[in-house]
Amino acid sequence: GDSVTQMEGPVTLSEEACLTINCTYTATGYPSLFWYVQYPGEGLQLLLKATKADDKGSNKGFEATYRKETTSFHLEKGSVQVSDSAVYFCALSDFGTGFQKLVFGTGTRLLVSP
Amino acid sequence: DTAVSQTPKYLVTQMGNDKSIKCEQNLGHDTMYWYKQDSKKFLKIMFSYNNKELIINETVPNRFSPKSPDKAHLNLHINSLELGDSAVYFCASSQFLTGDYGYTFGSGTRLTVV
Secondary structure: OOEEEEOOOOEEEEOOOOEEEOEEEEOOOOOOEEEEEEOOOOOEEEEEEEOOOOOEEEEOOEEEEOEOOOOEOOEEEOOOOHHHOEEEEEEEEEOOOOOOEEEEOOOEEEEEEO | OOOEEEEOOEEEEOOOOOEEEEEEEOOOOOEEEEEEEOOOOOEEEEEEEEOOEEEEEOOOOOOEEEEEEEOOEEEEEEOOOOHHHOEEEEEEEEOHHHHHHOOEEOOOEEEEEO
16 A cells, blocks of 8 residues: 655754655555644644645745655755754555545654754 | 544543543534554554545454544544553544545544553
8 A cells, every 4th residue: 555654753953953854655646745743742733735746835934845756755944943843744645445544654753952 | 713623632541441532523524534643653544434434444443433423523432442552542534525635633632541
């Protein structure tokens, strides 16, 4: 079935550093791709999405580009803040069984220090 | 507030007990899901309902029985709880035909089996 692979964490950065969290996927069709964020003690929130190749999703200074040739959807931010500390999940929409479900990567914890 | 709400937020119970988790969404979505997040933050789909009809059952033990009285509610009943059932359970919803907009998640129910 379809799957998502994320880089292992934690990723530890100082405030204002650049962030890249790698995400690659395996899919038989043309899935939509998502990044979700989970702040401590909370549920998942949609951060950004891209629905077709070369689309760029962006939100709150984060961005990710749907790269079909490399099957990747890396998350980037130019300058992180302490408030960005959270777990980030890459996900794809899988219609393999005829019904949509989100398949998640294992999550990457980001820790930003002042 | 428009949201996906789950109750209870925390649930501590002994092995062998039966417990239920409730979920309600007022977003007008027609599809609802249960996801399980283990201690390593890995998220895996358990069930999905579309308009009260079960459409995804990811080989979850029979001790887990979802019930959807209407499209705004999806409850999860667990019989004979085991230590391995300890996890955070997330309810989510989406609009089936426009699932590319991603899911809206509840804030989770942390189940601890002792």
